[in-house]
Amino acid sequence: VQLQASGGGLVQAGGSLRLSCAASGRTGSNGPMGWFRQAPGKEREFVSVIDTWSSRIYYADSVKGRFTLSRDKAKNTMNLEMNSLKPEDTAVYYCAARNGRIVISSITRAEVYDYWGQGTQVTVSS
Numbered sequence: 001v002q003l004q005a006s007g008g009g010l011v012q013a014g015g016s017l018r019l020s021c022a023a024s025g026r027t028g029s030n031g032p033m034g035w036f037r038q039a040p041g042k043e044r045e046f047v048s049v050i051d052t053w054s055s056r057i058y059y060a061d062s063v064k065g066r067f068t069l070s071r072d073k074a075k076n077t078m079n080l081e082m083n084s085l086k087p088e089d090t091a092v093y094y095c096a097a098r099n100g101r102i103v104i105s106s107i108t109r110a111e112v113y114d115y116w117g118q119g120t121q122v123t124v125s126s
Contacts, residue, residue, distance in 0.1 A: 001024070001114070001115045002024045002025060002115075003023050003095050003097060003116060003117035003118075004021065004022045004023075004024075004117060004118070005094065005095045005117035005118060005119060005120045006020050006022075006120060008092075008093060008121045008123075009122070010125065011123070011124055011125070012124070012125050013085060013125065013126050015124070016082060016083045016084075016085065017082045017122060018081050019079065019082065019093055019095075019120060019122075020078070021033070021035075021077065021078045021079070021080075021117055022075075022076065023076045023077070024076070030052050030100070030101055031052065031097060031099050031100045031101060031102065031114075032050060032051050032052060032098050032102060032107050032113075033050055033071065033078050033096065033097045033098075034046070034049025034050060034058075034096055034097075034107075034113075035047040035049070035069065035080050035093055035094065035095055036110050037089075037091035037092065037094065037122075038091055038092050038094070038119075039090060039092075042091075044110045045110075046108040046109075047059070047063055047067065047080070047093070048060065048063065048067055048069040049108060050069055050078070051104065051107060052071070057069050058107060060108075062088075063089075066083050066084045066085075067080060067081065067082050067083070068080070068081040068083075078095060082122070085124045086124060087125065088124075089122060089124050090122060090123050090124050092119040092121050092122075093119065093121075093122050094116055094117055094118075094119045096110070096113035096115065096117070097113060097114065098112055098113045098115075099114045
């Protein structure tokens with residue numbers, strides 16, 4: 001499985017960006033897919049994930065109401081629409097996928113994901 005993330009860039013506070021993640025070789029998998037981010041000097045943190053079994057989407061409290069995750073199953077792509085961006089959203093954003101289901105209580109943990117994209121930089125200026 002290969003994940004290719006794109007769409008990062010530099011934007012002013014209050015602006016918007018759309019990240020995309022294209023997955024190859026994942027046909028038929030029912031594991032979750034999602035986005036994590038890592039700011040300099042900080043640990044990788046959960047942003048949003050979709051449980052592909054239930055189609056339920058989860059968001060970190062810090063992005064709820066501003067970010068929207070969507071998935072196009074036919075195209076094997078996943079997008080993250082980011083609005084009202086803040087300087088604290090600055091980070092490298094990674095898309096991730098797991099091969100197989102996981103209990104919901106663990107779905108936000110980075111260590112349960114098997115595949116990772118290369119990361120795309122998002123910088124929000126104040």
